[in-house]
Amino acid sequence: MFNWARWAVLGALVLGAGATFAETAIKRFGFGRAATAEEIAGWNIDIDAEGLFLPPGAGTVAQGEAIYEIQCAKCHGEFGEGSGLNPALAGGKGSLATPDPVKTVGSFWPYAPPLFDYVRRTMPFTAPLSLTAEETYALVGYVLHLNDLLPAEAKVDAAALRALRMPNRDGFVVEGDRRQESATKPCMVKCRKEPPRVISASPPPSR
Numbered sequence: 001m002f003n004w005a006r007w008a009v010l011g012a013l014v015l016g017a018g019a020t021f022a023e024t025a026i027k028r029f030g031f032g033r034a035a036t037a038e039e040i041a042g043w044n045i046d047i048d049a050e051g052l053f054l055p056p057g058a059g060t061v062a063q064g065e066a067i068y069e070i071q072c073a074k075c076h077g078e079f080g081e082g083s084g085l086n087p088a089l090a091g092g093k094g095s096l097a098t099p100d101p102v103k104t105v106g107s108f109w110p111y112a113p114p115l116f117d118y119v120r121r122t123m124p125f126t127a128p129l130s131l132t133a134e135e136t137y138a139l140v141g142y143v144l145h146l147n148d149l150l151p152a153e154a155k156v157d158a159a160a161l162r163a164l165r166m167p168n169r170d171g172f173v174v175e176g177d178r179r180q181e182s183a184t185k186p187c188m189v190k191c192r193k194e195p196p197r198v199i200s201a202s203p204p205p206s207r
């Protein structure tokens with residue numbers, strides 16, 4: 001049955017001065033509470049490509065190097081060359097259009113500000129969100145320095161990241177329809193020229 005009284009109360013809540021969606025939901029479902037401005041600020045840390053929401057603060061490449069050696073080098077290598085399954089952060093210049101592309105901050109990332117977002121949000125891998133804004137600026141500066149995109153004496157802040165033009169900035173935009181450019185027609189049927197050969201096998205399942 002349609003309960004007019006309940007809907008009237010709910011409507012008044014929605015329209016009422018200062019009533020938020022959260023408050024309405026609390027009344028309706030009987031649990032939860034509105035998030036505080038402080039809690040929302042803790043989560044609301046995304047930074048857009050142009051760096052609109054970069055926080056205040058700054059760090060130098062030199063400071064970044066000192067932190068990097070302690071917190072990052074063990075996984076990403078002393079010069080950002082990567083190790084094991086941990087990706088390289090530097091190098092790969094000019095490799096994207098080759099059969100063996102190496103995607104790094106320098107070769108692949110089109111904008112610098114999201115690097116701040118990524119590092120602050122996720123790194124070090126075992127302690128995400130543990131870096132201050134200053135430490136993050138410094139580390140971002142050092143990673144950019146490893147890619148020859150900033151000099152060793154550089155200081156990094158929001159304005160510096162916004163101003164930096166990454167080498168692959170235009171690499172994600174294809175002008176016109178370039179599907180026609182594929183010279184060879186891909187083989188779709190009976191493409192294998194030699195019979196298949198087993199090169200390794202999993203052990204049989206144990207009983």
Ligand code: HEC
Pocket residue numbers: 068071072073074075076085086087088089103104105115118119123124125126139143
């Ligand atoms: C315990 C190992 C580990 C440590 C320590 C670590 N990382 Fe990472 N990092 C990773 C792994 C693994 C990935 C790939 C994650 C993925 O692709 O989901 C990664 C990805 C990255 C990337 C993105 C690379 C790309 O181009 O996609 C950056 C930048 C980065 N790490 C920076 C740092 C910095 C700066 C530090 C030090 C504060 C750090 N990492 C510490 C393991 C680590």
